[in-house]
Amino acid sequence: MEENMNVIFVGGGNASLTLMQYFLNIDYIHIIGIADINENAPGILKAKELKIPTTNDAVAMISQKDADIIIELTGNEGVVKKIFDNLKPHQHFMSSIAAKIMCDFIEIQNTQRMEILENLTFEFNRLTSSLQSSGEYIDISIHNIESVLRSMRIVTMNARIEAARAGETGKAFEVVVEAMQNTLSDIEKALNDITIASKESKSSMEELVMTENKLKNSLIVT
Secondary structure (H helix, E strand, O other): OOOOEEEEEEOOOHHHHHHHHHHOOOOOEEEEEEEOOOOOOHHHHHHHHOOOOEEOOHHHHHHHOOOOEEEEOOOOHHHHHHHHHHOOOOOEEEOHHHHHHHHHHHHHHHHHHHHHHHHHHHHHHHHHHHHHHOOOOHHHHHHHHHHHHHHHHHHHHHHHHHHHHOHHHHHHHHHHHHHHHHHHHHHHHHHHHHHHHHOOOHHHHHHHHHHHHHHHHHHOOO
16 A cells, blocks of 8 residues: 655646646645645646645745645745755655656656557457457457557556656656556456456457446546
């Protein structure tokens, strides 16, 4: 079971929206506050909508909240200095540069997920058509799905390597990698279910469609 991590964002721009949306889908990450001098910053407005504490005083929030990770999103040297001056020994700091890399990686991952989802949908359509008419192309369809799965394994492996290279900063970056690994495990389990279902008679069609829906849901980023 993953250890819970409390996160504070310093900066409420678009980067905070990207990270917020991603972290909200990870059970063991809790966003406990967002700070920005602009009360109308997109991240601040979204945080208020989600009932996440907001403030225009980052130092006060860091001092009052027991955060494990402080993610600095402004790129302002003065803000960075204030954070370091108030950073507690157990807290990890992520710079705006590292956060931008994470945001870019998330965007790339989301794009790849959509491409994988399109490929899977195409292959599932072929698979269901095969079951309806004959079993001639089932093995080919499953092979193609496995090829897509191998591609995603490579993406996850590369991400883990980059997280390791990032050193101390990579501790927070590993969160994204872990989420990708969980998604990969869901896909592998679903593919195993599909393989079993494909060996059964046409009465397995309903079960196969349900498995397809579960797989699609595991890939869709909410």
